[in-house]
Amino acid sequence: MYVDGSTREISASDFKKPDPLRPVQALFEFQTKGVANAQATDFLKVKVMDQITSSGLFSEVSEGPVTGGALLSITLNNIPVTDDAFSKGFVAGFTFGLAGSQVTDGYVCIARYIPNASGQAIVKKARHAIHTTVGNAAAPANSTKAENIEVAVTSMTRQIVSNVLNDLSLDDEFK
Numbered sequence: 001m002y003v004d005g006s007t008r009e010i011s012a013s014d015f016k017k018p019d020p021l022r023p024v025q026a027l028f029e030f031q032t033k034g035v036a037n038a039q040a041t042d043f044l045k046v047k048v049m050d051q052i053t054s055s056g057l058f059s060e061v062s063e064g065p066v067t068g069g070a071l072l073s074i075t076l077n078n079i080p081v082t083d084d085a086f087s088k089g090f091v092a093g094f095t096f097g098l099a100g101s102q103v104t105d106g107y108v109c110i111a112r113y114i115p116n117a118s119g120q121a122i123v124k125k126a127r128h129a130i131h132t133t134v135g136n137a138a139a140p141a142n143s144t145k146a147e148n149i150e151v152a153v154t155s156m157t158r159q160i161v162s163n164v165l166n167d168l169s170l171d172d173e174f175k
Contacts, residue, residue: 051161124171
């Protein structure tokens with residue numbers, strides 16, 4: 001497994017901090033092809049909530065409603081990028097690994113921030129990918145090898161969430 005190198009993590013110290021900081025209710029959901037994936041949500045939720053908290057963009061991060069009604073919803077959707085991944089894996093297996101292939105899973109992260117109950121939503125989007133090689137395939141260019149799927153998904157999530165949080169912080173409407 002390889003984490004694509006096109007989307008890099010942005011340090012929270014680079015985010016433009018609003019003044020004053022306000023509390024926010026934060027929600028996170030992981031989806032697979034647009035359908036909620038409870039197991040992946042449970043696996044990543046604490047990590048994403050910690051990342052939002054440590055971003056320095058909010059005075060308080062809560063899973064429940066907050067004073068002022070601000071709401072940040074982050075959705076991470078796993079979408080297929082490589083066509084017919086099953087047959088590529090089958091061909092690699094059938095040839096005992098001599099014919100290699102690469103399968104890519106794409107990820108789209110959408111952050112939707114609503115500053116108050118009557119506020120206009122600010123929406124930010126970022127994309128990322130994890131590549132998996134099967135059989136005798138070369139490592140994908142511009143990628144970092146991950147020791148396992150857990151490390152790959154955790155790294156990808158941290159990187160993509162940092163990008164939508166940074167984009168949110170740079171938006172003139174985010175005050």
